[in-house]
Amino acid sequence: MTETQPNTPERQPSAPRGPWRLFWERLRRKKLAMAGAWILLALYSVSLLAGFVAPYKYDRIDKERSFHPPTRLTLQGGLPAVYRYEKFGEPASYAIAEGPKVRLRFWVQGESYTLLGFLPCSTHLFGASDSQTPLFLLGADQFGRDIFSRLLYGSQISLSIGLIGITLSLSLGMLIGGFAGYVGGSSDFVLMRLCELIMSIPGLYLIMALRSVFPASISSTTMYLVIVAILSFIRWASSARVIRGMTLSLRERQFVLAARALGQSRLQIVLKHILPSTFSYVIVAATLSVPYYILGEVVMSYLNVGIQEPEASWGLMLNAAQNHQYVQDYPWLLAPGGAIFLTVLAFNFLGDGLRDAADAKSS
Amino acid sequence: MSPTPDSNTNFSSAPLLEVCGLQLDFLKDGQALRAVDDVSFELKAGESICLVGESGCGKSVTALSVARLVPSPPARYVGGQIRVNGKNVFEMSPKELQQIRGGVVSYIFQEPGASLNPVFRVGDQILESLKLHRPASATREEVVQLLKLVGIPAPEARIHDYPHQLSGGMQQRIMIAMALASHPRLLIADEPTTALDVTIQAQIIELLKDLRQRIGMSLLLITHNFGIVGDLADRVVVMYAGQIVELAASATLLARPLHPYTRALMNSVPKLGGESDRLTAIPGNVPNLGSFPKGCRFHPRCPKARAECSESVPELREVEPGHWVRCPFWMS
């Protein structure tokens, strides 16, 4: 709203700032939102390089070290090292062994894996110098698998499922919502009744009913796609309704009418005026609904209708904590719960900040 | 240098309201923006004053400050005093303030629809005011009487209505009834007709005029419309960008406005009946809070601006008895 006033040379009108610039400046002032963004950046980077950061593969079983506690880190001669553990009794319990500790080394060679899905590689970020000494940063599960490594491999599923799911459901929602709002008439009526039908069934009931259409055990890739498809199928309805409503109201807004009066083509109007106006809603809605997909996978895998052993996913790993006797004795089994919490919290921080920044009224 | 009314006017009692050097900032993004700057005037019992100016000139904030109704933060009082019955409202306890509000000073606002609580019946809202200030007469009959006083037809039925069931004009009458219920000595009306239809505006102005004569209370009317000044005001205060630019008896001011802004403002209002000159819009825009021009705040838009106008803020001077102007070149 800066007016240039010809007869006020001493007034210095502040440089005009575009809406995105303003948006960014408002966002940058929100500490929690920025914290959330940094946490997510870190989580996604580590997840991308899971094979490299994880000391072991997700399915490496060590039957001798069932429920091994988290390995304690220490310093030896100023360098990082880990304690060794002794096992005794049945069911097994572990205690720190006397004697020398084992050095922790970086850039060690270990099991081979494929980096980013195509680069064969066997270098790991860190590992114990003695390959006989286990390095379980977050302990081991019933089968002696490293929970930390499984958490990293599992993050590839949990973290990507949200992004893919939101892309799918939003594109479907924008397509159908935009179409319904644009065409109107009976197709609008039918589509909106369908949306209402889907939205009136409590989410998890519909998820489970849809899931039952597919066989109980299928390959892990197919399962991943099935989960994403089901979660997106349920979610598109609400975004379609919102987008339809926005299309309808935007069509009548003054700036669109003005653009039409200026003789801009319909495509120009949609591209330059209507879509950018829905964009801030789309970004905020996307960020705030990523947790829905993450939690959806968690619930499905936890209830044994999602990702299956020996694959790793956060929900599936929580399933091991189902037995409360185990959880009491081996609390590290709850580590995936912490990971889910941190991720969802970061998304909520960021989404909240984005919403406030997009809503100029609040500042 | 507080401008006082003419010594020869017939208001003999002590001032009911004195505003002395009021300064108020709004805090926004860590910046203090001056919204009201050194505003002084006084109002005697029974007197009626109009505060005139464009939106954003500080007139509403000044009026709301009388009963400390501007929430702070974001507002911050920097200097000056407001004395009601001789007592500074900035030094009052919450209890004293509650007695002043309604008891001495009542308000009506621009949007009656938004100013009435949507979930309570209008009768109950008026009754609430009675209970606070005149508990002895807090009865249904008194409410009906008040509705009759403000000219609401079938008052017995209306008291059970919710605000949204009434028209804008009726809602404003309800607001007036509610304001009068507590028998205030001063009614502050903040643009009471702006949001209403033109025909309704005239009715509400008539009502205020009539009530003033009948009840004999003081009136502080805030408006941006010179059309209603002559009808209601004894004196007029013209404000621009947080400052008073002209203050005079309404007859004097309407006949001979001295400040260029007052003249421009009057020329931009269509006059009914008068041999109409051309309507002239004031060039430029009202300056935003925090970006007031240096020197005389009106000079960028002033048709008679000179070089020295941009250098220092002119003082508000009494150029004739009771006529104050903030422009050294008022004579030209």
Added chain:
Amino acid sequence: MWTFIARRLLYLIPLLIGVSLLTFLLMSLTPGDYFSELEQNPQISPATLAQLRAKAHLDKPWYVRYGYWLANAARLDFGYSIANKRPASELIFERLWNTCLLSMAAIVLAWGVAIPLGIWAAVKKDGWADRSCSLIAFVGLSIPEVLLALLALMFAASTGWFPIGGTQSSDYFLMTQGQVLIDRLHHLILPTAVLAASELAGIMRQMRSNLLDTLRAEFVTTARAKGLREGSVIYRHALRNAINPLLTMFGYSLASLLSGAFIVENVMAWPGLGRLTMESLTKKDPEIVVASVVMATALLVVGNLIADLLLAWSDPRIRVK
């Protein structure tokens, strides 16, 4: 008002038919049926299997079976559960009641705690109370229900203060009526607390922002200008208006509440509709799944209707429409 309710209830019928049709279709696409396992059993001849299937109408195409199902369901008869060996309606209504009980208890607890906290946070805006409430809200919004339920189970197991799973103790038939009631409440507490905790954060945040919005409204200035005490301004004039948008939210939040109940039921072994759905899916008992989904939907729609009625009761502007 009554026509409004009647219209909404009438709308329920096509909706429930649509939901049952959709679910039935999905169930018919499910690979295998209840008798699939018996196919491996050499002692059961294919002829017997065919007979069994015919008896359960499993040899007919899905739309014929849907016809049977719908005709019976219209009389609230959901058939016979072959997996559970008991009339389905009995089972469904028992589980529906448990889900209702859990959800209502959680609603009462969540709203009872969230509203005062939200008001407190709004009144003390930017103070320590507000900040800690907002922190709790973020944590509450982000903690997965599965984890919360697991933690509650762990808590119950390690302290022994609460029973694990079920609605009542196995020896309930030895108890007096009063003891039975207390025993049931004892079983209800922990699942309710978990479900309420996950709902609480959203309500609290909404309450806070509603009240802050309302406190900026012009009628609040009017109320102050009258000379009302700040307490009356907030708790009488502002609060009464801030509640209204919350009632709209109540309707929306029911869907997430029922999904939350689904999780709590399955993790904490509370025998409600959600648990029944999972059990029946595993046991290949499609009729029960369809009935559960329909019942859950009905619960949601009726809950929404109640929310709308509450709103109409609370907001005179809606009442006339």
